Amino acid sequence: MHFSTLTALAAFSATAAFALPAAENNADIHAPYAGPGNYILQNAATGTVLDLLNGVQGPNTRINGYKLNPGPHQIWQVSATGPNDEVTIINSATGAIASCPKVVNTPNGWFQLVGGEVPIDDYARFQKITNIDNSVQFKNLATGKCVDLAESNPANGTNVLCYDCHPGVGENQNWGFIKS
Numbered sequence: 001m002h003f004s005t006l007t008a009l010a011a012f013s014a015t016a017a018f019a020l021p022a023a024e025n026n027a028d029i030h031a032p033y034a035g036p037g038n039y040i041l042q043n044a045a046t047g048t049v050l051d052l053l054n055g056v057q058g059p060n061t062r063i064n065g066y067k068l069n070p071g072p073h074q075i076w077q078v079s080a081t082g083p084n085d086e087v088t089i090i091n092s093a094t095g096a097i098a099s100c101p102k103v104v105n106t107p108n109g110w111f112q113l114v115g116g117e118v119p120i121d122d123y124a125r126f127q128k129i130t131n132i133d134n135s136v137q138f139k140n141l142a143t144g145k146c147v148d149l150a151e152s153n154p155a156n157g158t159n160v161l162c163y164d165c166h167p168g169v170g171e172n173q174n175w176g177f178i179k180s
């Protein structure tokens with residue numbers, strides 16, 4: 001990257017950090033993925049984070065959007081499992097592995113992202129697609145769906161879904177990395 005571009009990015013980032021409240025950080029520049037390690041994954045649309053419901057190890061524990069605590073059930077180990085930025089997302093407190101369900105698993109017809117001890121097959125692997133603001137989409141290898149905060153709802157306990165992918169900036173499928 002050219003030096004002046006870096007400078008401009010840094011200046012923009014600093015401005016955004018002071019100018020925008022946390023819940024409206026759509027234009028914010030996120031810290032990039034920095035290799036295998038523990039991260040808090042923050043939704044670009046709401047500022048809420050990926051949270052394993054009540055820290056229950058599973059199987060089939062709901063994964064939700066929740067206000068940043070940061071508790072151990074909000075910390076996820078993200079590491080590559082394949083050549084094309086394919087990653088697993090594993091809860092660091094419990095070892096619960098995030099996976100998309102094979103079939104609808106909520107009463108209202110959603111595919112709810114769940115945590116538990118599952119085989120590391122394509123339902124538990126996600127292609128990490130990096131956006132221009134360094135946030136990422138996690139696209140499930142088995143279903144082709146993306147990890148999505150339902151209806152961009154900032155409320156605690158909002159379902160996190162495997163949902164049809166829709167790229168963009170500041171979207172509810174974009175997740176920023178906070179090193180933990």
Ligand SMILES: *[C@@H]1O[C@H](CO)[C@@H](O)[C@H](O)[C@H]1NC(C)=O
Nearest residue numbers: 066067068069154155156157
């Ligand atoms: C979410 O829960 C936290 C406590 O864990 C609380 O402080 C916060 O106000 C709640 N947020 C909303 C939007 O209800």
